[in-house]
Amino acid sequence: MNRLILTLAALAMASACAGRPEAASRAAIEARGGEIAQTQCGACHATGRAGESPAPEAPPFRTLSRNYRVANLEEALAEGISVGHPAMPQFAFAPDDVDALITYLDSIQEAPADAP
Numbered sequence: 822m823n824r825l826i827l828t829l830a831a832l833a834m835a836s837a838c839a840g841r842p843e844a845a846s847r848a849a850i851e852a853r854g855g856e857i858a859q860t861q862c863g864a865c866h867a868t869g870r871a872g873e874s875p876a877p878e879a880p881p882f883r884t885l886s887r888n889y890r891v892a893n894l895e896e897a898l899a900e901g902i903s904v905g906h907p908a909m910p911q912f913a914f915a916p917d918d919v920d921a922l923i924t925y926l927d928s929i930q931e932a933p934a935d936a937p
């Protein structure tokens with residue numbers, strides 16, 4: 822998880838050095854990810870640090886890392902494939918949006934109850 826954060830930070834710095842105007846601070850990226858989560862996923866999933874999912878079968882995002890590697894989602898989201906549940910619509914995200922969403926999801930994960 823920390824490696825993911827470092828990688829994202831490195832990427833953000835690299836793009837800042839390249840002078841890309843859209844290069845944003847981590848906080849801004851997180852905020853954008855939270856917005857995407859809320860608007861794209863919030864109809865079914867609890868997307869914040871608290872609260873129940875509107876769809877009871879949909880796991881709250883803050884618990885995803887209990888049985889799912891959040892980093893693995895990145896590829897799935899970028900390729901626009903569904904992440905493995907039939908009730909969920911298919912999404913296709915731009916790379917920047919995937920980064921934002923993953924950064925956000927990473928930031929809200931509860932500490933695992935007990936590591937294997």
Ligand code: HEC
Nearest residue numbers: 861862864865878879880889904905906907908909910912
């Ligand atoms: C229309 C409702 C709906 C929307 C919108 C939705 N989901 Fe889901 N999602 C579900 C349901 C229901 C489940 C649990 C059922 C299952 O795992 O088969 C689920 C489960 C998941 C899981 C766990 C999958 C696994 O294999 O354990 C992930 C990750 C996930 N959703 C991500 C997202 C993301 C990211 C978005 C927004 C881009 C999103 N979902 C939007 C309904 C939805």
